[in-house]
Amino acid sequence: MKAEGPVVFTRTAPTVGDIVAIARGNAQVAISPEVEERILAARAVVDRYVADDTPVYGLTTGLGAGVDTRLATDDLVAFQMRVPQARAVGVGVALPRETVRAMMAARLAGMAAGGSGVSLPVFSGLVAALNAGFHPVVPSLGSIGAGDLAPLAHMARALLGDGEAEWRGEVMAADEALRRAGLQPLRLAPKDGHALVVANSLSVGRACLCLGDIERLFDWSLAALALNFEAFRANVTAFDDRALATRPAFGQREAAARLRALLSGSSLLAEGVARRLQDPLSYRCAPQVSGALLHAIGEARQATEIEIASSGDNPVVLAAEGLILSHGNFDMTAFVLAWEHLGQALAHCAAATAHRSMKIMSPGMSDLPRFLTSLGQSRTGFATVQKTISALEAEIRHLAAPVSLTPLAVADGVEDQASLAPSVLAKTEAIIERLRYLVAIELIASAQAVELRGVQRELGEGTRAAYGFVREHVPPLSEDRAQGPDFQRLAELIRASSTGGEDVYKQ
Numbered sequence: 001m002k003a004e005g006p007v008v009f010t011r012t013a014p015t016v017g018d019i020v021a022i023a024r025g026n027a028q029v030a031i032s033p034e035v036e037e038r039i040l041a042a043r044a045v046v047d048r049y050v051a052d053d054t055p056v057y058g059l060t061t062g063l064g065a066g067v068d069t070r071l072a073t074d075d076l077v078a079f080q081m082r083v084p085q086a087r088a089v090g091v092g093v094a095l096p097r098e099t100v101r102a103m104m105a106a107r108l109a110g111m112a113a114g115g116s117g118v119s120l121p122v123f124s125g126l127v128a129a130l131n132a133g134f135h136p137v138v139p140s141l142g143s144i145g146a147g148d149l150a151p152l153a154h155m156a157r158a159l160l161g162d163g164e165a166e167w168r169g170e171v172m173a174a175d176e177a178l179r180r181a182g183l184q185p186l187r188l189a190p191k192d193g194h195a196l197v198v199a200n201s202l203s204v205g206r207a208c209l210c211l212g213d214i215e216r217l218f219d220w221s222l223a224a225l226a227l228n229f230e231a232f233r234a235n236v237t238a239f240d241d242r243a244l245a246t247r248p249a250f251g252q253r254e255a256a257a258r259l260r261a262l263l264s265g266s267s268l269l270a271e272g273v274a275r276r277l278q279d280p281l282s283y284r285c286a287p288q289v290s291g292a293l294l295h296a297i298g299e300a301r302q303a304t305e306i307e308i309a310s311s312g313d314n315p316v317v318l319a320a321e322g323l324i325l326s327h328g329n330f331d332m333t334a335f336v337l338a339w340e341h342l343g344q345a346l347a348h349c350a351a352a353t354a355h356r357s358m359k360i361m362s363p364g365m366s367d368l369p370r371f372l373t374s375l376g377q378s379r380t381g382f383a384t385v386q387k388t389i390s391a392l393e394a395e396i397r398h399l400a401a402p403v404s405l406t407p408l409a410v411a412d413g414v415e416d417q418a419s420l421a422p423s424v425l426a427k428t429e430a431i432i433e434r435l436r437y438l439v440a441i442e443l444i445a446s447a448q449a450v451e452l453r454g455v456q457r458e459l460g461e462g463t464r465a466a467y468g469f470v471r472e473h474v475p476p477l478s479e480d481r482a483q484g485p486d487f488q489r490l491a492e493l494i495r496a497s498s499t500g501g502e503d504v505y506k507q
Contacts, residue, residue: 013309019208023102038114041319058194064411080193087153090139102205115311145421148202161185203421226262231449235274251291262462282355296345303338332419347400440490
């Protein structure tokens with residue numbers, strides 16, 4: 001992907017969009033003098049604690065259950081070299097390139113907040129690696145979310161010249177990738193090894209990517225919903241703000257306003273056009289379900305922005321007070337609860353999408369030909385598509401079940417609380433992928449139904465654009481054909497639009 005303009009890290013924290021631009025747009029990272037000063041100020045505190053031989057977790061003591069072990073002065077640097085090696089215990093398939101970049105960018109954001117105590121050469125080395133396109137090979141499994149230790153350890157190990165890395169599309173030994181990228185292996189000082197691995201950067205970076213996908217997919221879900229309303233000839237009083245204002249549940253008025261905008265100019269808005277006084281709940285409660293999802297997206301964004309702007313390192317360096325304090329700010333309970341909530345809101349949206357897609361195919365519900373075929377029941381039409389819809393919705397419902405309850409205690413019982421944040425984000429990614437297919441199916445089925453209803457010239461401003469977009473890429477279904485490629489094509493176009501820019505269906 002073509003590189004975007006540079007993202008400058010300043011005293012103001014980077015945004016979710018900045019992390020996405022670095023991860024997916026290959027934007028370069030630039031560091032302001034203010035951030036360098038913040039790094040140096042925190043580092044001066046670390047150096048003083050080392051000189052005084054003061055007990056500090058991970059600096060002059062061991063880690064985990066080894067907190068009761070004091071380190072010898074001549075072992076401080078060697079210990080930091082051992083930290084990433086000992087924690088590089090990840091397994092499974094490697095994370096995608098964009099996820100690794102998001103993780104690296106999120107770790108830089110956390111360091112730039114000033115509480116890590118990392119040395120400036122190591123911080124600058126991570127910036128240089130990201131800008132050079134040096135991407136460590138990071139296994140996807142092995143973190144419980146009490147700091148993404150294993151993924152970050154694999155990152156740090158590669159930066160030291162061990163393990164594997166990808167550079168310009170080729171996976172090779174990390175030391176060779178460093179050489180080709182014009183980089184030197186990192187030289188760690190006291191605390192640096194721990195500073196590289198101690199954060200929740202995989203979870204935070206992944207969250208930024210998910211937000212980019214979800215927010216665009218939400219727009220598409222509304223377009224599909226509105227187009228279905230046109231084809232079903234549903235009752236638009238469900239969107240009337242006067243009714244919604246009598247019980248203004250989270251997000252429902254905003255969702256309804258967006259739906260009204262999509263239908264602006266539609267013949268469906270005329271008095272007496274709706275086929276029923278009251279439609280099935282997947283239609284009638286659309287603003288409530290979509291509004292709840294909109295609210296959950298906002299909560300997840302807020303939780304993620306807090307993490308990007310913060311130092312979750314333990315211990316944290318308070319440069320202004322000259323202190324290093326142990327704490328539990330690495331715990332992600334509040335973060336994962338927001339994301340678990342979002343997963344369940346996505347599942348409700350998926351169920352409504354599935355129900356509407358089924359109903360538009362049913363002659364008893366829609367007054368359209370069964371399974372939306374114009375050639376009679378000797379043709380299958382959309383009949384077997386219902387199996388795909390059912391499978392996708394069932395998987396989403398399964399994935400929405402909470403996974404974040406505390407896992408087994410580790411580190412000889414010292415670490416007995418964890419959030420499982422990486423698992424929560426991984427299943428959210430899977431939910432998004434499946435919901436994207438459901439939205440693509442609803443769009444295609446609704447476009448077919450619009451034509452069978454004969455109202456394609458009566459659509460609203462937004463629904464006309466959505467219909468046109470579908471027909472630009474997927475022809476009407478007359479004779480039976482393989483429809484899987486149609487759904488795949490449209491889902492991929494929806495996903496591509498999630499990287500930003502103009503709404504594709506508005507072009």
